[in-house]
Amino acid sequence: MSNEKFLIYLLVMAGVTYLVRMIPMVLLKKKIKNRFVISFLHYIPYAVLSAMTIPACFYATDSPVTAAVGFIVAVVASLFERSLVQVAALSCLGVLATELIMKFI
Template identity: 40%
Template structure:
């Protein structure tokens, strides 16, 4: 029971510190355009880094995954909605899985 309690305390600290640290460090408004741009794009970069490797292992076959990713990137480049991009990628993977 003691180890579980210590684990819960450590997990609480690990999740609490990143939330409080920016408030403690950055009390004034951030004026640097470089830092503002960096902080704006960090969530997108992390999301891409977490999901992109799973794209190629989700289908069990590399070729439909590559085709689906290509169509999703193409639709996103032409600024289609998220639903259209997701459905286009899913449909492409479904259809190309019969070919490969």
């Protein structure tokens, strides 16, 4: 896309992201005590990441079949508590292996 159009999105996005971090650091002097707010913010990252991952990840490769294999590999590797990079690498290898197998079937 053109840099001019992109620049407007960039300014809005960077501005909002910065303000979310900056305003509470500068203005709030006391800890947030509200239990609902704390709980809500505790769950938000997991809610965001799972909504972003499923079902989008099944469309992230060339075919839902290879993506599904990669997904399963990632879940299994995570259950064994491998590191982020290990999980990501294994899931990509799973996709690549499936791609190769499918090519020869």
